[in-house]
Amino acid sequence: MTIDALRLHSLQMPLVRPFRTSFGTQYVRDVMLVEAIDSDGARGWGECVTLGWPGYNAEYTAGAIQVIKEYLAPIVLGNDWTPDGVDAAMKVVRGHHIARASVGTAVLDVWLRRASTSLGDYLGATRAEVDCGVSVGIPTSESIEELLEEVGMYVDAGYRRIKLKIEPGWDIEPVAVVRERWPTIPLQVDANQAYSREHAHHLARLDEFDLLLIEQPLEEEDWWGHALIARACSTPICLDESILSTESAESAIEFGAASNINIKPGRVAGFLEAKKIHDLCLSRKVPVWCGGMLETGIGRAANVALAALPGFTLPGDTSASNRYYAEDVTEPFVLRDGRLAVPTGPGIGVVPIPENLRSMAVAVEELTSS
Numbered sequence: 001m002t003i004d005a006l007r008l009h010s011l012q013m014p015l016v017r018p019f020r021t022s023f024g025t026q027y028v029r030d031v032m033l034v035e036a037i038d039s040d041g042a043r044g045w046g047e048c049v050t051l052g053w054p055g056y057n058a059e060y061t062a063g064a065i066q067v068i069k070e071y072l073a074p075i076v077l078g079n080d081w082t083p084d085g086v087d088a089a090m091k092v093v094r095g096h097h098i099a100r101a102s103v104g105t106a107v108l109d110v111w112l113r114r115a116s117t118s119l120g121d122y123l124g125a126t127r128a129e130v131d132c133g134v135s136v137g138i139p140t141s142e143s144i145e146e147l148l149e150e151v152g153m154y155v156d157a158g159y160r161r162i163k164l165k166i167e168p169g170w171d172i173e174p175v176a177v178v179r180e181r182w183p184t185i186p187l188q189v190d191a192n193q194a195y196s197r198e199h200a201h202h203l204a205r206l207d208e209f210d211l212l213l214i215e216q217p218l219e220e221e222d223w224w225g226h227a228l229i230a231r232a233c234s235t236p237i238c239l240d241e242s243i244l245s246t247e248s249a250e251s252a253i254e255f256g257a258a259s260n261i262n263i264k265p266g267r268v269a270g271f272l273e274a275k276k277i278h279d280l281c282l283s284r285k286v287p288v289w290c291g292g293m294l295e296t297g298i299g300r301a302a303n304v305a306l307a308a309l310p311g312f313t314l315p316g317d318t319s320a321s322n323r324y325y326a327e328d329v330t331e332p333f334v335l336r337d338g339r340l341a342v343p344t345g346p347g348i349g350v351v352p353i354p355e356n357l358r359s360m361a362v363a364v365e366e367l368t369s370s
């Protein structure tokens with residue numbers, strides 16, 4: 001299968017409400033979709049899940065587009081690929097995992113569509129639907145009432161787990177009031193690296209609220225710090241930003257820096273690496289769950305297929321389309337009984353609605369080998 005063209009669709013999608021985390025606030029999702037086209041005209045899609053600025057990790061959308069144009073497209077275009085082959089070839093570009101994942105997923109999608117195989121079947125999905133959680137930002141007003149209102153809306157919608165974003169100054173109190181209002185709902189928190197090692201005893205105050213986990217309290221590279229936090233807290237520590245590969249996942253587990261892992265296919269450079277991390281964690285009995293990056297229906301379809309693997313025993317940040325967007329670029333993903341259905345069609349199983357793609361696109365660039 002030879003890839004003749006990569007089309008980069010840059011979209012601007014207004015969020016239904018601002019999403020504030022410890023690293024900043026998003027009002028609009030600027031995201032890029034990669035469309036890969038092979039020499040027979042077969043097409044596939046991959047979502048580049050970078051944010052618009054380097055606040056979550058070092059990547060950002062304009063940088064990813066640059067890396068794809070300058071370095072990844074010349075590797076991929078005009079050559080004959082298998083999914084493993086293209087991911088391995090792109091490793092000559094250090095870092096830039098999200099950019100690599102977007103191209104690799106688009107190529108994988110073409111390949112699977114040609115083989116009439118769904119991504120779920122290809123990865124080894126064992127479920128037809130997945131349990132869904134929801135990630136709740138810090139209210140821009142910093143109002144506890146507003147937080148309770150938003151969480152209440154998601155609980156009423158049927159979400160099976162609530163994740164609260166925290167930062168110093170917005171942690172113990174919001175967690176306490178949400179736990180008091182919903183004494184049994186599965187609850188967890190995500191700090192996005194906002195704390196330091198000195199906060200170990202402060203974070204241990206969260207132990208009384210029966211949380212599933214505390215996600216990424218410290219900086220990405222602070223392995224020892226996370227091990228210290230894990231010793232100080234009885235709540236399990238989960239890593240997101242720190243986990244970039246199967247090797248970093250194994251290091252985190254062996255080192256005692258994490259006892260469960262958020263797998264984001266973009267952050268680990270693609271779905272094949274995501275599956276390897278899943279397989280490792282399953283063999284070690286380390287629970288994993290599928291993270292999210294405010295994906296459109298394209299990224300969501302693929303994430304839901306991954307989340308259907310047997311080791312994904314915790315609900316993921318795989319929420320319904322209407323948690324993010326009034327209108328999605330694909331047919332919307334709709335929550336039923338707190339779950340999303342795994343697409344069954346070939347490849348990722350969904351495509352953009354042409355009219356929506358046109359109206360949401362702010363730029364389209366076509367890269368070809370000639």
Ligand code: OSB
Nearest residue numbers: 056135291292293294295317319
């Ligand atoms: O840290 O998990 C995170 C969104 C953007 C960047 C980082 C994160 C998130 C979320 C939202 O928590 C998850 C989602 O619903 O897509």
Ligand code: MG
Nearest residue numbers: 190215216240
């Ligand atoms: Mg996170």
